[in-house]
Amino acid sequence: MQRLLFLVLMCVSCKLSAWEISGYAGVESLGFVHNPIDGSQHNHYLSGVVEADFYHDWDDGRQSFTFVPYFRFSQHDNRRTHFDIRELTWLKASEQWEIRVGIRKLFWGVTESQHLVDIINQRDIVENFDGEDKLGQPMINFALIQDWGTLDFFLLTGFRERTFSGKDGRMRPFPEIDVGNARYEKHGIDKHMAYALRWSHTVGDWDLGLSHFYGTNREPTLLAEADGSGQLRIIPYYEMIHQTAIDVQATTDSWLWKLEAMVRSGQGKTYFAATGGIEYSFYNVQNSGMDIGIVAEYLYDSRGQSQQTIFQDDIMTALRFGFNDVQSTEILAGVIFDRTNNAKFYNIEASRRLGDSWKIEVEARFFSGTQKKDPAYLFRHDDHIRAELSYHF
């Protein structure tokens, strides 16, 4: 018996030692420049975050298991305090296919200003306004890998609602979005299931992607209505949509040419949206080791000036500085300019490693000239500076 116990313990410890554990923990300061529109909001929020990555592979690396839990605690805003499983996936890879079962995050697309075709995961908007943080999506994904490209089949099992700031949080409409009363076009299993197909391939200088999605929209329509007592409420409404999209990048010399375009039906009238542009880089400028990149993109949405989109006829320009120093210092500074109503959105992001294991990130975001008809008007008081110091292990 003792021997058996010893053997079991041996086995467990050898299993554990084969696990790779990494992640980070950080503290964040989120400060707003102007006083809030709503008295229950604050001017400064402190928060803490932790993400861990548990990884194990076997079968000569052809099978793996990944578990990534995530938690943010935010002062004041109880909706921003949230736990999520970013990943909990089993993967098996073979010569001509790969299968993944579980909760995952993935990315589709090529452009920088916005991510139109990236539809699989729900955005974790409370985490960061830029939408680059996403909630884990339960799925079964089968990828067929052939000479003519990779064909990915997705069965998305389980809908995740978009996260929004609570009553005490910033970056929200007034009143706050009534998350508890979210509505759906479909119910039961139909609400939860979505299906997607994507073909991707590289031909010479071209990287191509073609995708179709059918299921509950990740991006809700926001309905403003009066409740029984005549109070205004903003309700998220999730429709069933079809979305067909392409993403293309051509890479030639120092130029990247990018295009993302999509047609969506089911959310109001069928509409078309696209983002396209260039990225040009100067490397090792004046032998300083520094890279300077220029990004310019045009953002179009056929719905035009409406409550549904901020980026309907906008131009984004940005400069990216990569210092290539020991601390990996990087700065991205840009502006999105609305050609119809002259609103401007400024964004500066900088990051730098401190020592071997620490990292500091600073983001500053400012809105100017937003007009009442533009959804960006909601954020007219929400200019902010976010700084996060994190320890990576």
Add this chain to the structure above:
Amino acid sequence: MKILIQLLITSVLLSPLQLLAQTPEEQGLSIMQEAKKRNTGFGDTKVEMEMILRNKNGDESRRKMHQRTLEILDDGDKSLSIFDNPRDVKGTAFLSFSHPVDPDDQWLYLPALKRVKRIASNNKSGPFMGSEFAFEDLASQEVEKYSYKYLRDEPVDSANCFVVEAYPAYEHSGYTRVILWIDQNTYYTVKTEYYDRKNSLLKTQLFKNYQLYLDKFWRPDETHMQNNQNGKSTQLIFSHYQFNNGFTDRDFDKNTLKRAR
């Protein structure tokens, strides 16, 4: 019989004559082709790498990564590099298809965003991760990427070497020329000097402790890059070299890049 003797004499006489008849450029090229030939057929490799960056004050910073390489006989090699340290870039992976003359194809995987980015391969002279190695120093060294000129024979320590000057034939190099000291027995590189665009000595690289793998292929345990202009240096240590991993093109595609660890 007479003819045979005559043939023998001519062939004996001819071979040194032929060498003499070679221009320094042809000699340089044939030395590099021989070096390439001796390294041909390695198939694939897997290696762990540690970089130690040192500034003038002796402050150290370390990077760890591992790299898989697949030999492609009629084109440049394919390689996949995965970062382990510093921890904030852990999991970042870099896939490269090198080509003898055309620009390389390169993709970067950013694990936080789960994003694969095709990147321009014009970045030759920029520093790799803040080190004294430029991207072009770490790229797959294909014979066709340079033109050559044999300079002289010269010993380095106790090894007799060919000294060959190489001129980058690809665009955007940070060098006007590179001087290589190549061991006459083994044809591996013992020392390299890099001259910047103003043709002054920029960096000196030394290769140490070559080991023989599979009775045929030499790989150094360590290489040391000294910047002669700013006083900084980078030591690159290789360990756990493995050959015959059975890699295929599939181990070097975008799907593998996304799950590489």
